[in-house]
Amino acid sequence: MRYLPHTDDDISTMLRVTGADSINDFFAVVPEELRRPSGMALPDALTEWELNDLMAALSNADTGATDFLSFVGAGSYDHHIPETVPFLAGRSEFATSYTPYQPELSQGTLQAMYEYQTLLARLTGMEIANASMYDGASALAEAILMALRITKKNTVALSTAVHPFYRQVVRTYVEPTGCSVLELPVLESGRTDLLTLASSADSAVAALQSPNFFGCMEDLPTAARIMHDQGGLLAASFTEPVAFGLYRPPGDDGADVACGEGQSLGIPRSFGGPGVGIFCTRSRYVRSMPGRLVGKTRDQSGKRGFVLTLATREQHIRRERATSNICTNSSLCALSSAVYLASLGGSGLRRLARLNYDKTEYLKRNLSEAGWTMPFTSPTFNEFVARIPGDAEEAHRGLREKGILAGVPLGRWYPDLRDCLLLCVTETATREDMDRLVSEVRS
Amino acid sequence: MSERVGTQGLLFNEPLLWERGSRGRSGMSLPRADVEPAPVDEDLVGNGPDIPDLSEPEVVRHYTRLSQWNFGIDSNMYPLGSCTMKYNPKTNEKQAARPGFAGAHPLLPSELSQGALQLMAELEQYLAEITGLDAATLQPAAGAQGELTGMLIMHAWFKHHDDRRSKIIVPDTAHGTNPASAALCGYRAVPAASGPDGILETAVIDRLMDDETAGIMITNPNTLGFFEENIKAIAQIVHRHDGLVYCDGANMNALMGIVDLAAAGVDILHLNLHKTFSTPHGGGGPGSGPVLVRKKLEPFLPVPRVVPDGKGWRLSDDFPLSIGKIHAFQGNFGVMVKAYSYIRSMGADLKRASQLAVLNANYLKERLKGVLHLPYDRPCMHECVFTDALQQPYGITTLDMAKRLMDYGFHPPTVYFPLVVKDALMMEPTETESRDDIDRFVEALEAVAKEAVESPELLREAPHVCKTERLDETEAARNPRLTG
Amino acid sequence: MKEISELLFPENTLYAEDHEWAKIEDGVATVGINDYAQDQLGDIVYVELPQVGDSFERGDEFGTVESVKAVSELYMPLSGEIIAVNENLEDSPELINQSPYEEGWIIKIRPDDDNEAEELMEKEAYLSFLKGDD
Numbered sequence A: 001m002r003y004l005p006h007t008d009d010d011i012s013t014m015l016r017v018t019g020a021d022s023i024n025d026f027f028a029v030v031p032e033e034l035r036r037p038s039g040m041a042l043p044d045a046l047t048e049w050e051l052n053d054l055m056a057a058l059s060n061a062d063t064g065a066t067d068f069l070s071f072v073g074a075g076s077y078d079h080h081i082p083e084t085v086p087f088l089a090g091r092s093e094f095a096t097s098y099t100p101y102q103p104e105l106s107q108g109t110l111q112a113m114y115e116y117q118t119l120l121a122r123l124t125g126m127e128i129a130n131a132s133m134y135d136g137a138s139a140l141a142e143a144i145l146m147a148l149r150i151t152k153k154n155t156v157a158l159s160t161a162v163h164p165f166y167r168q169v170v171r172t173y174v175e176p177t178g179c180s181v182l183e184l185p186v187l188e189s190g191r192t193d194l195l196t197l198a199s200s201a202d203s204a205v206a207a208l209q210s211p212n213f214f215g216c217m218e219d220l221p222t223a224a225r226i227m228h229d230q231g232g233l234l235a236a237s238f239t240e241p242v243a244f245g246l247y248r249p250p251g252d253d254g255a256d257v258a259c260g261e262g263q264s265l266g267i268p269r270s271f272g273g274p275g276v277g278i279f280c281t282r283s284r285y286v287r288s289m290p291g292r293l294v295g296k297t298r299d300q301s302g303k304r305g306f307v308l309t310l311a312t313r314e315q316h317i318r319r320e321r322a323t324s325n326i327c328t329n330s331s332l333c334a335l336s337s338a339v340y341l342a343s344l345g346g347s348g349l350r351r352l353a354r355l356n357y358d359k360t361e362y363l364k365r366n367l368s369e370a371g372w373t374m375p376f377t378s379p380t381f382n383e384f385v386a387r388i389p390g391d392a393e394e395a396h397r398g399l400r401e402k403g404i405l406a407g408v409p410l411g412r413w414y415p416d417l418r419d420c421l422l423l424c425v426t427e428t429a430t431r432e433d434m435d436r437l438v439s440e441v442r443s
Numbered sequence B: 001m002s003e004r005v006g007t008q009g010l011l012f013n014e015p016l017l018w019e020r021g022s023r024g025r026s027g028m029s030l031p032r033a034d035v036e037p038a039p040v041d042e043d044l045v046g047n048g049p050d051i052p053d054l055s056e057p058e059v060v061r062h063y064t065r066l067s068q069w070n071f072g073i074d075s076n077m078y079p080l081g082s083c084t085m086k087y088n089p090k091t092n093e094k095q096a097a098r099p100g101f102a103g104a105h106p107l108l109p110s111e112l113s114q115g116a117l118q119l120m121a122e123l124e125q126y127l128a129e130i131t132g133l134d135a136a137t138l139q140p141a142a143g144a145q146g147e148l149t150g151m152l153i154m155h156a157w158f159k160h161h162d163d164r165r166s167k168i169i170v171p172d173t174a175h176g177t178n179p180a181s182a183a184l185c186g187y188r189a190v191p192a193a194s195g196p197d198g199i200l201e202t203a204v205i206d207r208l209m210d211d212e213t214a215g216i217m218i219t220n221p222n223t224l225g226f227f228e229e230n231i232k233a234i235a236q237i238v239h240r241h242d243g244l245v246y247c248d249g250a251n252m253n254a255l256m257g258i259v260d261l262a263a264a265g266v267d268i269l270h271l272n273l274h275k276t277f278s279t280p281h282g283g284g285g286p287g288s289g290p291v292l293v294r295k296k297l298e299p300f301l302p303v304p305r306v307v308p309d310g311k312g313w314r315l316s317d318d319f320p321l322s323i324g325k326i327h328a329f330q331g332n333f334g335v336m337v338k339a340y341s342y343i344r345s346m347g348a349d350l351k352r353a354s355q356l357a358v359l360n361a362n363y364l365k366e367r368l369k370g371v372l373h374l375p376y377d378r379p380c381m382h383e384c385v386f387t388d389a390l391q392q393p394y395g396i397t398t399l400d401m402a403k404r405l406m407d408y409g410f411h412p413p414t415v416y417f418p419l420v421v422k423d424a425l426m427m428e429p430t431e432t433e434s435r436d437d438i439d440r441f442v443e444a445l446e447a448v449a450k451e452a453v454e455s456p457e458l459l460r461e462a463p464h465v466c467k468t469e470r471l472d473e474t475e476a477a478r479n480p481r482l483t484g
Numbered sequence C: 001m002k003e004i005s006e007l008l009f010p011e012n013t014l015y016a017e018d019h020e021w022a023k024i025e026d027g028v029a030t031v032g033i034n035d036y037a038q039d040q041l042g043d044i045v046y047v048e049l050p051q052v053g054d055s056f057e058r059g060d061e062f063g064t065v066e067s068v069k070a071v072s073e074l075y076m077p078l079s080g081e082i083i084a085v086n087e088n089l090e091d092s093p094e095l096i097n098q099s100p101y102e103e104g105w106i107i108k109i110r111p112d113d114d115n116e117a118e119e120l121m122e123k124e125a126y127l128s129f130l131k132g133d134d
């Protein structure tokens, strides 16, 4: 096998040094009844070329990834990725290194993560960011756990306009804490009902998503005011950070934690992962936050350098009292998103965001003319809900036969919205693409 | 000694991203605006983030230079204990990047994502076969999230049986993620001391296990690199109290094809695909931490699960006892593709990989014995642990030797872990290191040990040829500067 | 790290097994960690302090001190109410390293029970405890 360098000669020389007769001697400590009598029933090893054929066949069976015109978003977005992103993040000095515990040999990763933290803090309007979490859902769950620790309160207010999968993950994470979860309903506008939040008094945290699952921008300043009056925190989640190239970011609106998914920033969808969990907060919460942090410092000769810092929060030091159990995070994806943001630049991000917005409005307008209605009135970014005359699942299937994936039907999560689709338009959709959808809808 | 691999290459200085660039530059081509601008709600509009504008060549140069300050497995041996820094095959990257995989939206209808679903189903089967357990979830994004998943499964199991338990036994050799994951589930970690041979003794567990205790989290091989020989007897004790045995399988690289963990009494186990199954660590992630369970615990696995559906596969949420979701979607699929490619490329040679990993560790241990202090002198599995006791009389610490090794062109071993060994140096060569490379590493450590006696200041001031000298971590922690 | 003989342990100060010290004057006990503890910890980077007005039993954890790679709990040498905390430690935790018995004091307590002090050690007793401990 080409990954295994040992010749028979090597093996016998090495055995001689160790004083063992055979490799089996090292396993003498394994009790007989725990050994595997026969080998593993695994398929035979493939050559590199056979593997290529197999994987080509398997990946080609994912026809949805390649053969359809897609308007599916819902937490995973199709954006153009410049070739520089996979090329640079794929450099093996980045890809084949471990967590930068030895800073002198890891300045590349460390400076890149310091820059990532800075870029993400600027993008979300927050003061600090960590060096990444697993994904947007666990970032939100951890934000909620952090708020429970800080406020020592016992109720979590969770908007039903938060991605349904994120809400499921939050419930899984908080289940053992015994805290109660209050679900906040959605108004006609497509925004979260903040009156319910105001009247519910004593929550540790309100978790909202903006843009929310329906694409609508939430009223974060009001939510922040309500929470701060109660002595609680506002956690603002997001699945589409490109929105902050156009709209005010959560930090400017008073959020205490801005957390979400960074897949949009130069990371392929890959059937849902890996992406990158973004976690940003205020400096005053730095010692309560989960995840690794990179800090700036100097070496003995006074030269600028970077290290992992405030590690006493983490599991390898504080063990059961750590702020989180996270160890491996999503570093390489965080690097991809930094390269992406660096490539785009502030000016580029503004233009890109505007393009997403304008195209989405174009499709909304044209679908309205074609007879679909938009049930929610609040401003959206690059996703929106459309109500269709008839059954959404059926319409979705019909369009699929025409080679179009018309978003996702919402009935699965919101029975009231059984006749609605959630559609997404990014810069990758051309006017012709959208016109094609509209003309199919018309016919 | 052969020529040192560590040398001073040409390293470039490189400023921070925002110290470069100029407003109006762009490093990315944007599609044409082919629709009219639409009115925007001005109340919501922001100023746009303060991110520097760079051209494509500037971006490329910036990150290329940064990458050159990094050490990866492709540079040289990376004997970081507990991390299984094995070679990351290049073909795996190509497979994960195929448009049908990388471009697949996670909510694709199952008929349109049969390739991805089949790959996941088969990977689950392979991992079950490799470990001996019955069913798997691929959803956890890393080892620690696998541990949390396993603890939640325990929690759900006991709740389902109306049995509330408050504690869990965690050996003192355990990785920090174990007690932290248990705590997230509300379990109090009860420490169990390992015996004089570095492994758990049955009597200790017998004393600690009771009907209030959910079970044990046992790492096998443990972080000292030893096989927990008493695991079966320990499991029997835990089972006698109706508890469950959780195995941290992050060190599975020693055992593939050799040990049947189900026969050992393990009920729940996590694997680290980014260790045993060769997927790159990426400077700290992403990983993937599948969890395997016995049949009776299968109903508690996270949803969605991949289930057979006629001729093909689909995702199903229909498992009422499930602990729920742990990841936004199906887990780190891109990492799964790489692990799948690795398993298909290795086939039955996975067993040989484990055998050679163990041979390499024992060879390294034998060669270094006497150069460094070996606290437990007995055959090891995939890794071995030394200390600085022989160098301390010269005022040289584990940290000094670790830093000096960098000048010789090697990544240092894991230092000061496991905590049960004071001033530990924990080395895991992995099977992909050749005898020649291990010999060169041994020569480097011999030279460092000699310097410790003859010119200790060389070590205390090391490293000398890296991008930076030793960094002031105290200052970094006292006055955290986390953004620029 | 220093030898025990190089460390300072003032007289008229009481010592606890967890390496806190207490000095009782006018019914107020000033508490810190001793020279041995600060030396073992190394450069202290952060101190987590209790709130004035909190009350704790003897042996309760009242805060933590952190170095770069370790966290140590601080335990009450005497039961009582916290009447002052050393706020200078928030910005200058290194005071504990530089001056463990003077500027690096951590809390002042009003002890609940005068008799508890008798269970703490004088310098000599603490030193022999430490030598056995090491």
Ligand SMILES: Cc1ncc(COP(=O)(O)O)c(C=O)c1O
Residues within 6 Å of the ligand: A326, A327, A328, B082, B083, B142, B143, B144, B145, B175, B177, B219, B223, B248, B250, B251, B272, B287, B289
């Ligand atoms: C023994 C052991 N258990 C668990 C973990 C945690 O895995 P991860 O970093 O993927 O969360 C690690 C590694 O970091 C480990 O070495």
